[in-house]
Amino acid sequence: MSFLEKINSPADLKRLSPSELPMLAAEIRKFIVEVVSKNGGHLAPSLGTVELSIALHYVFNSPEDKIIWDVGHQAYTHKLLTGRRDRFDTLRRHGGISGFTRMSESPYDAFTVGHSSTSISAGVGIACARCLKKEKSKVIAVIGDGSMTAGLAYEGLNQAGDRGKDLIVILNDNDMSISPNVGALSSFLSRTFSAKKMQSLRKEIGDFLKSLPKIGDDIYQLAKRSEESFMTFVTPGMLFEAFNFEYFGPINGHRLSHLINILNNIKELREPVLLHVTTKKGKGYLPAERNPVHFHGVGCFNIETGECPDSSTVPTYTKVFGEAMVRLAEENKKLVAITAAMPEGTGLTNFAETYPDRFFDVGIAEQHGVTFAAGMAAEGFRPVVAIYSTFLQRAYDQILHDVCIERLPVVFALDRGGIVGEDGPTHQGLFDLSYLRSLPNMVIMAPKDENELCKMLVTALGHDGPIAFRYPRGIGTGVDIEENIVPVPVGKGEILRHGDDILILAVGSSVNDALDAHSQLTEQGISATVVNSRFVKPLDSELICSLARKIPRMITVEENVRDGGFGSAVLECLCDQGVTNFQLERIGIPDTFVEHGPQKFLRSKYGIDAPAIADAARKLLGSEK
Ligand SMILES: Cc1ncc(C[n+]2csc(CCOP(=O)(O)OP(=O)(O)O)c2C)c(N)n1
Ligand SMILES: CC(=O)[C@@H](O)[C@H](O)COP(=O)(O)O
Ligand SMILES: [Mg+2]
Secondary structure (H helix, E strand, O other): OOOHHHOOOHHHHHOOOHHHHHHHHHHHHHHHHHHHHHHOEOHHHHHOOHHHHHHHHHHOOOOOOEEEEOOOOOOHHHHHHOOOOOOHHHOOOOOOOOOOOOOOOOOOOOOOOOOOOOHHHHHHHHHHHHHHOOOOOOEEEEEEOOHHHOHHHHHHHHHHHHHOOOOEEEEEEOOEOOOEOOOHHHHHHHOOOOHHHHHHHHHHHHHHHHHOOOOHHHHHHHHHOOHHHHHOOOOOHHHHHHOOOEEEEEEEOOOHHHHHHHHHHHOOOOOOEEEEEEOOOOOOOHHHHHOOOOOOOEOOOOOOOOOOOOOOOOOEHHHHHHHHHHHHHHHOOOEEEEEOOOOOOOOOHHHHHHOHHHEEEOOOOHHHHHHHHHHHHHOOOEEEEEEEHHHHHHHHHHHHHHHHOOOOOOEEEEEOOEOOOOOOOOOOEOOHHHHHHOOOOOEEEOOOOHHHHHHHHHHHHOOOOOEEEEOOOOEOOOOOOOOOOOOOOOOOOEEEEOOOOEEEEEOOOHHHHHHHHHHHHHHOOOOEEEEEOOEEEOOOHHHHHHHHHHOOEEEEEEEEEOOOOHHHHHHHHHHHOOOOOOEEEEEEEOOOOOOOOOHHHHHHHOOOOHHHHHHHHHHHHHHHO
16 A cells, blocks of 8 residues: 555644655655646645645644645645645546645645635635634645735734734745746745845844944854855845744755645744745656646646647637737737736737846736836727736726726736636636726627737737737647738627527627537528627617617527626616617527536527527527527
């Protein structure tokens, strides 16, 4: 029996001797690689935290002690040690265990995560609650260096430090976000200051030391002797100590004995503590160590070679968007691109290489990214903020307050709109049409295919106000991309098929499903009009109302929650225009969170695909057909 097979809970782990733990770590790594090679998942982050997870569960008493994993994409070992080994092969599969931590999945998952940088705030909340309940157990937040680039993390530190909370924050520093980490903080943590910064720090610290009565000058002379000794005065700890945290580290996060010793020591402290741990992303699996960006979140791959099976030759929406950005930036010198720590995910790596001065990776800071874009727009630039639909939720007030009120021309390119699949409810992009629609001055589009995506980008760049377009995760329809991209007229839809029995109004990627449904219906003798609405705001009310008067049986289709979405907009429009004699079926996601699973499967399960549209049409027509 392997060590791993003996472990059904942290209590079993504690039965192993310290000398057995490295062997357990090796088994865990092998198992994680095996499962992720079949199911896909966040391999490199999870391989980096094997020893840290073992040490945490060896020293602390979860679930009484609360271990909160930030993002949760590095928690695979935690799952294996907390009773989920037998189900681990269902990772990210529909009905199987989640790729992140979920309170509803296990009592050992102290908090539900997926979006980054929440762990410290949640930890402070839990610690305060424990205090009120007079409970003594420990609260530990494990946060990565990338996640530390978000303002939210500092809001948590600020409160914890001020209140002197009994909270342990473990900074898992691998010098990487998904891509290499960015920002001044990242160079502070790794102590890779620029020469200029070093000079100014030298001066500031020198002056400070010299000002100390009696001993100051001696310490200064000592510190001056070498760069290295100088650097000992400039530690990442300074930052956290300013927040009243007791700082320890940096320590090697792959040395189990060391980790266990230090965790045993800090466990006894009753104040805010920050332990800085350095780890390697992808540790122990060479392809992932060599290419941590690719193996951050990966699909199936061959374990021997690290290679993924041949992917489709049809480009993804993301790729088409990225290429269009590079092309358009050549003629439009005002075009700048902004990403929040997702240059690869949003297809902007080529842009970054071609136009480094016009590319801005703000780190995991969606709120800042949007206000930063507003600042650039106020100065006459055309910022394109490329953020996943789900992550833009963070920046709602910035869109409203900093962009929409003054009608600043910021373009929002919302990738991963709709069902994203295996990442599950934290990541589905199912709310954007609803959450953007209520904002005055906002224009919202969704392309039917990747060629229309390019047209919408051109439309957006020519529009004098806030404008968003959202497009799905994954490959496009395979249409050719026109050489000369012309804009679409704002607020105008297009009729794609003519028919008298039923009116199907679709938006975005659902247009294709509507066309497939049209073909199925035609075979059954049902004739349908299919409209590509293109715009959710402003709606083409003229077209919609005139068609509704002629064909009063209607279906709206969207890959968005029904509440407040495209179908709701159509209903409001009909009502406002006095069109009353109609039957309308709104196809979209019901009022629920959509779990993880394959995109195609979930579209079918939630009844938003072509067969569901055809079914709805037949039902509306009832016995007539
Ligand atoms: C609000 C938000 N924005 C973006 C992301 C996408 N994202 C997931 S993990 C990650 C990098 C996190 O880096 P770090 O915390 O250092 O963890 P590591 O992957 O290095 O272990 C990013 C940008 C997210 N999950 N949440
Ligand atoms: C954990 C996280 O938030 C990201 O890694 C996300 O899973 C990326 O999603 P894509 O795979 O769609 O780029
Ligand atoms: Mg990191």
